[in-house]
Amino acid sequence: MARDLKLGLQFGYWTAQPRSARSLIELAVAAEDAGFDSVWTGESWSSDAFSPLAAVAGATSRVRLCTGIAQIAARTPTAMAMHAMTLDGLSEGRAAVGIGVSGPQVVEGWYGRPFAQPLARTREYVGIVRDALRREVPVASPGPHYPLPYTGEGAIGLGKPLKMITHPLRADVPIYLGAEGPKNVALAFEIADGWVPLYWSPYRPDAYAVPADVDPGFEIAVNVSVVVDDDVANALWPIKATLGFYIGGMGAKTKNFHTELMARMGFEEEAHRIQDLFFEGKRDEAIMAVPDEFADEISLVGPKERIAERIEAWRDSPVTTLLVGGTSPDTMRFLADLTR
Helix, strand or coil: CCCCCEEEEEEECCCCCCCCHHHHHHHHHHHHHHCCCEEEECCCCCCCCCHHHHHHHCCCCCCEEEEEEEEHHHCCHHHHHHHHHHHHHHCCCCEEEEEECCCHHHHHHCCCCCCCCHHHHHHHHHHHHHHHHHCCCCECECCCCCCECCCCCCCCCCCCCECCCCCCCCCCCCEEEECCCHHHHHHHHHHCCEEECCCCCCCCCCCCCCCCCCCCCCEEEEECEEEECCCHHHHHHHHHHHHHHHHHHCCECCECHHHHHHHHHHHHHHHHHHHHHHHCCCHHHHHHCCCHHHHHHCEEEECHHHHHHHHHHHHCCCCCEEEECCCCHHHHHHHHHHHC
């Protein structure tokens, strides 16, 4: 049975140059006026995920403000709870916090934190965030990843469990998990309010193990590139360029979650070919090696009539929200008309 689809505007993270609050506000207001449900941000090792949402909170009144994805290595779980509480208060109850572990290169190379046991670390992290927001008792945790109070090396023994000073506007700010591996995806359905996959093909329903009894309120929000262009091959080119970078080089040769995901989605030979070319320094060839079929399945590109036809496959999938980035107000209105 076909589902209604919600739309989210994806700011993502900053690349080479900063973006002004004025430009972000303009886009967020256009998305809200078009009927979009939400605005999303990301972070890598550039802009943080919360500041842009705070910048647009006062200029909007309806769209939900969601991080997708805030990295758990970037801040302690109590700091994440403080961010969630603050954004939710500033926006009068419109915040949602998407979090994820990122990868070992970023976690250990940028944040200087251990990557081991990501599932156990995530479970413990989410539990502390929820405890802090509920504010029922002073927050304490035995660890081992986030012990509160801290009593390890360097501690002076004066730490004590604390309650957040501010009473959160909502104690149940939604928490989503960004997850790619099968065990991490299962964890999202177990402990979170939603899941943010990296890639999704509505034509390959078995690529992810989605439970049959998913709660109707559970969010599945997927990043989908939308390019209106009469030339499909031309529209796929920037998508293939991004895929070539992520699958080829966004991770180590021996541990790249994006490469592993593409392989599980039925493109194993092509995924490893892209990675090999990227590590050989042949980046243009790596991009050209991205199959048009793969780029097309996870996107909505081409003439408007083709997009309108292909969006029906997304309606028939478990996906609840399409996260769209880099679109014009005209494209926003076109998508809103298709999903309305």
